[in-house]
Amino acid sequence: MENKEIVVTGGCGFIGSHIVDALIENNKVTIIDNLSSGKMENLNKPKHENLTLIKEDLLDADLDSILKGKDYVFHLAAKVSVPGSVAEPIYYNQTNIDALVKLLVACKDNDIKKIVFSSSSAVYGENPNMPLKETEVSMPCSPYAAQKASGELYLKSFNEAYGLNYVALRYFNVFGPRQDENSPYAAVIPKFISAILNAKSPVIYGDGEQSRDFIYVKEIVNANIAAAESDYNGVVNVALGKSMTINHLFEIVSDVLESDIPVKYLDERPGDIKHSLADISNLKNINFSPEEDKFEEQLRETVKWFRNEMENR
Numbered sequence: 001m002e003n004k005e006i007v008v009t010g011g012c013g014f015i016g017s018h019i020v021d022a023l024i025e026n027n028k029v030t031i032i033d034n035l036s037s038g039k040m041e042n043l044n045k046p047k048h049e050n051l052t053l054i055k056e057d058l059l060d061a062d063l064d065s066i067l068k069g070k071d072y073v074f075h076l077a078a079k080v081s082v083p084g085s086v087a088e089p090i091y092y093n094q095t096n097i098d099a100l101v102k103l104l105v106a107c108k109d110n111d112i113k114k115i116v117f118s119s120s121s122a123v124y125g126e127n128p129n130m131p132l133k134e135t136e137v138s139m140p141c142s143p144y145a146a147q148k149a150s151g152e153l154y155l156k157s158f159n160e161a162y163g164l165n166y167v168a169l170r171y172f173n174v175f176g177p178r179q180d181e182n183s184p185y186a187a188v189i190p191k192f193i194s195a196i197l198n199a200k201s202p203v204i205y206g207d208g209e210q211s212r213d214f215i216y217v218k219e220i221v222n223a224n225i226a227a228a229e230s231d232y233n234g235v236v237n238v239a240l241g242k243s244m245t246i247n248h249l250f251e252i253v254s255d256v257l258e259s260d261i262p263v264k265y266l267d268e269r270p271g272d273i274k275h276s277l278a279d280i281s282n283l284k285n286i287n288f289s290p291e292e293d294k295f296e297e298q299l300r301e302t303v304k305w306f307r308n309e310m311e312n313r
């Protein structure tokens with residue numbers, strides 16, 4: 001993508017900041033981020049001449065004037081914690097739905113070429129029909145998942161009613177540099193890495209035979225750009241289409257870190273799903289396929305970043 005005017009909401013977050021990195025040299029990028037979970041340190045080049053940074057809540061920002069003359073919107077800003085959404089569903093709804101609808105109105109009023117929305121495999125919830133296809137029924141188990149599912153429907157309705165082009169990308173388990181390991185709801189890969197680097201036993205809930213479909217953050221970036229450039233309107237899973245058990249993941253992380261620290265097994269957490277695996281055949285609609293067999297290399301990159309962070313703290 002070149003010479004485009006782009007808005008990245010949530011551009012100071014884990015995934016959004018990698019999208020900014022990929023676009024900033026050849027495009028003009030405007031970030032809208034209230035820094036509620038994002039960080040300035042996530043920005044590689046906060047003073048880049050192509051970057052405009054608007055540190056504001058989407059609900060307060062003058063989206064109409066920000067979106068004037070822009071080509072594409074990558075919408076990543078969200079309240080992202082599943083348990084957080086269970087505790088505070090109305091608060092979560094304000095960002096995950098109210099701000100989305102406000103953004104969609106500004107997109108259609110400003111003739112945005114396409115909006116790419118970060119959705120989540122959480123919309124499948126307890127649906128057991130693996131591998132999960134986009135046509136499967138949504139069975140959301142949390143307000144967060146319901147908000148992502150509703151967000152997708154809002155996009156579809158704006159496409160039908162106003163002709164606004166969109167792709168909703170359902171990410172499975174994303175990992176990579178800049179992922180937050182400090183939140184109480186941190187994802188498993190940063191938790192494993194951080195525990196081992198701190199010479200502590202990582203924790204596995206249940207027997208470890210539950211499985212997930214992991215995907216590297218830079219693949220998510222490429223899927224976002226491909227989705228914007230494609231002619232497709234609709235929902236697309238973004239994953240590797242391969243499942244890995246948590247026990248196996250632990251072995252690989254231990255190998256990469258040359259660690260013999262044992263794992264600690266605790267009781268299964270209520271509400272945790274047993275397996276998650278994507279059908280990724282729809283990725284062809286956005287002309288994208290993730291690289292195969294790079295998991296260990298990607299994990300090494302991730303570990304390198306966590307090591308650096310620890311040393312610079």
Ligand SMILES: NC(=O)c1ccc[n+]([C@@H]2O[C@H](COP(=O)([O-])OP(=O)(O)OC[C@H]3O[C@@H](n4cnc5c(N)ncnc54)[C@H](O)[C@@H]3O)[C@@H](O)[C@H]2O)c1
Nearest residue numbers: 010013014015033034035036037038057058077078118174
């Ligand atoms: N990380 C994953 O594994 C994963 C999986 C599925 C879907 N997603 C989705 O991808 C997107 C990015 O997730 P992430 O992991 O980078 O999370 P993140 O928390 O690092 O990024 C979200 C960003 O949005 C900003 N933000 C939140 N509310 C805002 C508001 N009201 N106004 C302006 N900015 C606001 C935060 O400050 C943060 O920078 C989210 O929509 C998330 O739901 C992530």
